[in-house]
Amino acid sequence: MKKTKKVLILGGGGFIGRNLAEELLKDRACSVTVFDAAPGGEAPAGGRYEFVHGNFLVEAELEKVFKGRRFDAVVHLVSTSLPAGSAQSEMVYDIESNLVSTIRLLGLMHKYKAPRIVFVSSGGTVYGLPDRESGEKGILETHATDPICSHGIIKLAIEKYIQMHGYLYGLKYLILRISNPYGEHHASEVQGLFNVALRRALAKEPVTVFGDGGNVRDFIYIKDCVKAVKALMDRNVAGEVVNVGSGTGLSVNEALGLVKEVAGGFRIKREPARRFDVRRAVLDISKLKALTGFQPTPVLAGLKNTYNWLIKERKCRH
Amino acid sequence: MKKTKKVLILGGGGFIGRNLAEELLKDRACSVTVFDAAPGGEAPAGGRYEFVHGNFLVEAELEKVFKGRRFDAVVHLVSTSLPAGSAQSEMVYDIESNLVSTIRLLGLMHKYKAPRIVFVSSGGTVYGLPDRESGEKGILETHATDPICSHGIIKLAIEKYIQMHGYLYGLKYLILRISNPYGEHHASEVQGLFNVALRRALAKEPVTVFGDGGNVRDFIYIKDCVKAVKALMDRNVAGEVVNVGSGTGLSVNEALGLVKEVAGGFRIKREPARRFDVRRAVLDISKLKALTGFQPTPVLAGLKNTYNWLIKERKCRH
Numbered sequence: 350m351k352k353t354k355k356v357l358i359l360g361g362g363g364f365i366g367r368n369l370a371e372e373l374l375k376d377r378a379c380s381v382t383v384f385d386a387a388p389g390g391e392a393p394a395g396g397r398y399e400f401v402h403g404n405f406l407v408e409a410e411l412e413k414v415f416k417g418r419r420f421d422a423v424v425h426l427v428s429t430s431l432p433a434g435s436a437q438s439e440m441v442y443d444i445e446s447n448l449v450s451t452i453r454l455l456g457l458m459h460k461y462k463a464p465r466i467v468f469v470s471s472g473g474t475v476y477g478l479p480d481r482e483s484g485e486k487g488i489l490e491t492h493a494t495d496p497i498c499s500h501g502i503i504k505l506a507i508e509k510y511i512q513m514h515g516y517l518y519g520l521k522y523l524i525l526r527i528s529n530p531y532g533e534h535h536a537s538e539v540q541g542l543f544n545v546a547l548r549r550a551l552a553k554e555p556v557t558v559f560g561d562g563g564n565v566r567d568f569i570y571i572k573d574c575v576k577a578v579k580a581l582m583d584r585n586v587a588g589e590v591v592n593v594g595s596g597t598g599l600s601v602n603e604a605l606g607l608v609k610e611v612a613g614g615f616r617i618k619r620e621p622a623r624r625f626d627v628r629r630a631v632l633d634i635s636k637l638k639a640l641t642g643f644q645p646t647p648v649l650a651g652l653k654n655t656y657n658w659l660i661k662e663r664k665c666r667h
Numbered sequence: 668m669k670k671t672k673k674v675l676i677l678g679g680g681g682f683i684g685r686n687l688a689e690e691l692l693k694d695r696a697c698s699v700t701v702f703d704a705a706p707g708g709e710a711p712a713g714g715r716y717e718f719v720h721g722n723f724l725v726e727a728e729l730e731k732v733f734k735g736r737r738f739d740a741v742v743h744l745v746s747t748s749l750p751a752g753s754a755q756s757e758m759v760y761d762i763e764s765n766l767v768s769t770i771r772l773l774g775l776m777h778k779y780k781a782p783r784i785v786f787v788s789s790g791g792t793v794y795g796l797p798d799r800e801s802g803e804k805g806i807l808e809t810h811a812t813d814p815i816c817s818h819g820i821i822k823l824a825i826e827k828y829i830q831m832h833g834y835l836y837g838l839k840y841l842i843l844r845i846s847n848p849y850g851e852h853h854a855s856e857v858q859g860l861f862n863v864a865l866r867r868a869l870a871k872e873p874v875t876v877f878g879d880g881g882n883v884r885d886f887i888y889i890k891d892c893v894k895a896v897k898a899l900m901d902r903n904v905a906g907e908v909v910n911v912g913s914g915t916g917l918s919v920n921e922a923l924g925l926v927k928e929v930a931g932g933f934r935i936k937r938e939p940a941r942r943f944d945v946r947r948a949v950l951d952i953s954k955l956k957a958l959t960g961f962q963p964t965p966v967l968a969g970l971k972n973t974y975n976w977l978i979k980e981r982k983c984r985h
Contacts, residue, residue: 440828502831
């Protein structure tokens with residue numbers, strides 16, 4: 350009999366984590382432990398699920414989840430910063446929370462012999478301004494990494510520390526540079542263009558657009574995203590940095606057009622362009638495709654699912 | 668009349684700083700303020716020199732040096748970590764001291780309108796393991812940056828934050844990836860192969876060698892190094908990352924042979940090779956040459972000067 354694959358998801362109560370836990374639990378050979386600072390919501394169906402409440406930033410709390418448990422893989426989804434925040438106090442907090450805590454995590458994984466880490470990095474920020482060719486054709490994993498926001502610099506530094514632990518201590522790692530995920534279980538009121546626009550449309554409130562709306566982004570449906578993560582984990586891909594996106598660019602204006610198609614009209618509130626927003630950032634996903642046979646869901650289909658989930662979720666709350 | 672160029676050297680009391688201050692003060696159009704946590708030694712000849720005692724890690728002490736002074740350029744030489752230290756506690760300290768303090772420095776430079784930073788990064792660690800071609804021909808500035816020690820990761824993260832401040836706030840920057848400097852004013856008892864070997868030879872003590880002594884490094888004479896820094900500053904080179912080295916590789920064994928030639932024989936103590944030591948790391952310095960016409964001093968000449976300085980320094984102490 351195949352051994353159960355025990356996966357710890359740090360920050361597993363959030364948007365990506367909820368979806369990933371569901372995806373992993375579809376596989377009867379997987380068990381999932383979620384560690385999160387927010388109270389645990391409803392457990393996904395299927396059993397083999399455990400929720401541990403604790404703060405990633407407090408080493409003693411993080412250590413508790415390792416004590417007496419054995420994990421085959423740790424998925425690290427915790428992030429305390431947003432791409433937009435690059436004020437000085439935010440930078441220092443970004444460093445002290447995300448980077449220092451991840452160093453401590455790597456120490457604990459070494460101590461408790463957790464052999465594998467999956468780190469969710471940021472496909473939207475680690476590359477910085479794409480060079481001309483990558484701006485047109487899509488950004489490869491080998492592209493220069495010169496972030497223009499603190500969030501991206503810290504994600505990159507974490508990648509480097511993980512790779513160093515791979516080299517020095519044999520830690521198996523998988524670094525995923527994810528583009529802009531949207532879809533079910535996105536509970537934030539402020540993050541994610543599709544998520545925010547759908548919520549504003551439903552609430553009959555205006556959607557804020559920075560600049561002319563011509564900035565182009567790569568949006569990935571969250572169900573595709575977590576399927577890709579599972580597929581890479583199943584294949585034991587290690588020592589690799591992999592872009593996870595749709596590989597297709599949509600301008601903010603095009604994206605909002607689709608939201609209108611799905612959820613009806615809404616007003617737009619224009620704000621000045623932000624200096625740290627890259628003009629065009631679309632990932633080249635040939636590597637992911639070659640490794641897993643990945644095929645993205647058409648965006649309109651993903652968006653309709655998201656809309657239906659959001660309506661249901663709003664009904665439940667009211 | 669040309670305006671005096673006011674330069675602040677952070678960590679200016681150390682090895683590179685002492686030499687740089689001397690070099691800058693040869694130019695009558697320069698004035699130098701040194702900020703250092705160690706007590707200030709003898710002031711270099713020529714006047715136009717000021718020493719401010721303070722701790723770079725304490726923001727209020729760092730701010731004092733900016734208050735009421737105006738600087739055209741800030742040279743950042745402070746580093747609290749060594750390439751060898753990658754234990755977990757050292758990593759966390761590395762992050763909290765070097766990285767966080769540099770963020771604060773960038774904030775102060777913005778606040779006090781200091782327009783230019785010269786950052787001394789690490790040509791020996793930021794590149795990590797050179798790819799095959801670079802291992803043979805020398806490492807270009809465009810080489811991948813995958814450090815295998817914490818020191819290198821933090822130097823790299825600092826580079827990224829500086830570049831981000833360049834992009835977002837117009838900070839002029841010059842990032843220097845310096846190889847292994849040796850020469851006068853190297854006061855450390857433990858750092859620098861040439862420095863340590865000369866000191867051990869003079870003290871009739873054994874020199875420790877890790878591994879077979881076949882590791883190849885790029886050694887740069889400190890007088891060449893600071894001349895190069897001055898030349899780049901004089902040309903207002905900005906927005907660039909520049910390798911500063913001799914461009915020539917010497918194995919540890921070859922280097923110790925030269926020390927023997929200069930200082931006489933000594934015993935060698937062999938220790939096992941260290942995993943984080945790169946086999947061959949020699950910089951490609953074509954960019955520096957193109958920008959400044961740089962020509963390195965022959966190593967035997969530099970080494971003799973260093974030896975003579977060391978003998979004089981030992982006499983003064985005894």
